[in-house]
Amino acid sequence: MPTSGDIKSVDPSQRADSEVKVYAVSPQDGAQPVDIVDGFLEAMTSDDLQFATARKYLTSQAAKTWDPAAETTVLTDGPSREPDRQLDRGGLDGFTYKLRGTQVAVVDQQHAYRPEAGAYEETIHLVRRNTPDGKEWRIDSPPKGLLLGQSDFVRNYQSVNKYYFASLPASGSGNSTGSTDSSRQDWLVADPVYVRKRIDPESRMDSVTQTVATLLSGPTNWLKPVVDSRFPTGTALKDGIKSLTFDDRNALKVPLNAKASQVGQGQCRKMAAQLLFTLRDLTASKVTQVELERSDGSQLCVLSSDQAEEFSPDRASGTATSAYFINAKGHLERLPGSVASSTGAGDSTAGSSKTTEEVPGPLGAGPKTLDSVAVSRDDRRAAAVTVSGQQLYAASILSDGELGDPLVTSQGKRPEDRLSAPSWDGLGDLWVADRDRAHARLLRFAGGTGAPQTVNVAGLDGARIESIRMSADGVRIALLVSEGKKTTLKVGRVERQSHGEDGVTVSVSELRDAAPQMAEVTAMSWAGHSRLVVVGKEFGGVQEVRYMQTDGSSAATIPGANRVTAVAAADDSRLPLVALSQGDGIVRLPFGANWKTVVEKGASPVYPG
Template sequence: MGAEGGGRRRALRLGVYVGCGAVLLTGCASMPDSGDLRGVESTPRQDAQVRVFAMPPREDAAPAEIVQGFLEALTSDDPQYETAREYLTGDASKKWRPYKSTTVLADGPNPEPERTRNRETGDDFAYTLTGSRLAKVDGQHAYAPDSGAYNGTVHLTLQRKTGQWRIDALPQGVVMGKSDFERNYKSVNKYYFASNVPAGTSGQLGTVADPVYVRGKVDPVTAMVTELLKGPTRWLAPVARSSFPTDTELKKGVTSLAPDDQNKLTVPLNKKADRVGRTQCTKMAAQLLFTLKDLTPTGVDEVELRRSDGSTLCDLGEDQAESIASHRTGKPTESEYFIDGKQRLVRLSGGSNGKDPEPVPGALGEGAKKLRAAAISRDEVTAAGVSFDGSSLYVGSLVSGASLGEAVLHSAGPTEKDRLTTPSWDGGGDLWVADRDPAKSRLLLLQKGSGEPLEVRTPRLDGRIDAVRVAADGVRIALIVERDGKTSLQIGRIERETKADGRADVSILELHSVTPQLEEVTAMSWAGDSRLVVVGREKGGVQQMRYVQVDGSTLPGSAPVSLTGVQQIAASEDERLPLVAYSEDGIVRLSSGAQWQKIMKEGTAPVYPG
């Protein structure tokens, strides 16, 4: 964050802590004693072990230096922003709420001097902070894309008792540039249990990921436990529940948590959890294990929950947690499915090299009905196929000799592009598909893949659905929505109710775009508990492939190897499985750490179960 200016420059003092391998920077950047201010440019990304600490204000520092130092202190790894508060008056420090929000700008905030109220006395200054907004992280640590101009005012006063300049008025929360945000913050999934969804095929509880951003080098374990106890974020709360009793917190006086050398984490709770039974307690511990699994270098393998008096409430290991709840990906799969050159549904083992795909058992693999797209249930027992012209949807068993009945759904769209989308199965065994008929475009749900199609309400949908993918948890849905020639990827919340007559009422609520920077989205697929892979392009740009979080954020350096001419993409919520795509080269596969590998020339519509 090298802000330039006149006068001598302040040196950086480096201290190396040999035991932990962390470099402590006693200043985020050199700062001017006087002169004009320039933007607090985002620092380059640094090694994950490097921790950055800020300088306190220098004696007799000028107003420009105070503002610069404060803004840089916001990007440090100071746990409670103690150094940043040294730049404030006592009253301003009491009123300032740094955890209210974090505003992310394209570059660091640019301070511009304003007119002062007391130009004659010269005992106050004001600066306007400007920049271009990219995102905002709210008080629940939930990320949301943002755009437009940022403006905030920082006012300084000359304190009479000390003769030092200090900030006496400032915006609530913190503000920083994109690079500093990526260095400071880490995206982590909290895990809750999906509520009001059909029972999964395994009969286990289903988890749903709730991504939040926490400061990655400021005791993230304690931060994530604290956030998990608070419950789901506002967007997810209507369809997710926690096993922790309301108002459960860490025991008073517990300020830091860390796993021991056996990767066991002990969590003392307050009295709200004292009377919890063992069954509920193990569900609570499972939530913690899922949440903390990848947060530390070695992970957390076991959790012990304790009552307020210090006695053990329950303990749970990682293997036991998997038996309590699943991530709703169904049984593990190594098969990749697609439509071959004869318009049949075929499958190929993910580890196969040089082997030809084989038709699936049952009528959909026999070629009696020519297909253009298909979806495989998560237990790989049933498949749904869309006819080659897009007008009909068939559901059949993946068992040798199984016959295929009449179509379960028809579309009257005038062209192939105006008919049925590729269907999608949720974790409860329900089948989703969109009919793109311009005269009656709609989203439909077939419970257990059969019966009368249920029209799903989409009250805030602005456009026509071009693609549908339901998350394994059954409470989130991804849609490619077309409007006025532009397409966007939107995430919605699935809410279910049962009417008085016993019929189901299903709605998609609070749809929001997670790719506002893309003008065209060609294809997408779920690629993790809270991640999707997206193919699209920015305005005036070329086609690109990237990973996008469900909150709209992108993780640095996570884009797949580039591939041209991609029309369809398939990924699994199991992130260990390769990407599969249909491109100008046919069906291709991308394994971790490898290049794209051609599977076969004649084939389209690749899918994993789901």
């Protein structure tokens, strides 16, 4: 704090840049091999455009061939390095270092994050080369792509969702006969990727332009079999476009190349919808409009934010705001809900003496005692498993009626070896896992009725499905999978193949870890377009509740309730989390507040789905 000197006027409108920037340092004359290696590794973490300074640590040939965009390897910390003279190839003019670390993930050329835990080990080789100032050490064999510690990765990259349309067959889902209402197929699916914050050193694009370019390049390989882009193949930004800027109305013009110039208005509207929802997840303020332009600068189409709602990913989820649970008598009850306002007031129980409501129909006051439940996304029907875990029923929750016969009966010998909690997708199909050790299987009921179809799940390798949650879009499934005493979280791709009048064959492919940081996962729920809320423990840690991206990257930790055994989240992030806490009962986390007990005794809290 200065105690003397002149008084100076300060313009309050001038604000410091809150983003931390790292500037690379060029190699010093006469630098030793260890200094060259450290300088190069440090330069990879910088905001240096096109990594020009990092290339100064390389030989002229290596500088030409090194591709920072090939992949980004993420380590828990920056790599350690140690000399390895046994691997030296060039005598006194060669020097080798081993780089070691604990690998967390790899981000590939499609910007897709892929968890890959394990030991990282690579070599980096230096040679002495003639320079105008004499012989200097330079790297002739750099590691592939970029090598970053987690803190540098978080500082340099951000997760964004790009959106594509669900690719669904014309028949095979939606009712007992196997036909799909084609009008319900035009909804968007989130495809999470990572882009550079600020300017990308390779493309020299800002984050908005990077994201648009990544969207135009098509879906990631994992999601590609179950989604489609409405942009024609080969569509890209018009040559020379490096920056896209919102106008004062927060609208965006996107100039495209000639590949998109001949599309019709219907297709163009869907292209614009993909852009609008992608930009919504990227920007803090609301995007009001997207205008697509032809390569000659003429207008292709315009779509406003309100008009894009017909393609909303949330359309598959309906508009229900209430949660549900099983009360102390084993019957279904409703927790009335409301959407949080911008001020954070979203707990509908505040100031109300009525915290729960009875549910009409046989599941609300019928003869069966229930163990778990799932409510359809249109908020009209529910499916429930009996307290023994043996039978699955489905019934209306709008009017009274008979319960009818069970949809399926498990032959498992113990309750824990019988039926899991059920789940509905946005197509109206009902899913459940039969955990019978003699005949474990994943079952789907088209339209929530009729005979079950066994769904093949590739990659289980002897593990057993313990719990399931279907995404609203119907093309992804979250699974708790047990093998031995360990239970992990997997996300699989749901593929549907039409067979004409014979219906549709459904399978689950390419299971991938969705919570690789956790040694044990006990509960989970979908919590948005590409996010899950997960209850579990890290290795050697205590229980925590955390948001996870479906690609396996961590989003945020939630203030934890005590001893949570079940959790439920809505696709609408403004709705509160609901959980079952041993000792506290059914609890709710209102927006901007702490967990509150709603009902002291209950089970199976769920939102529709």
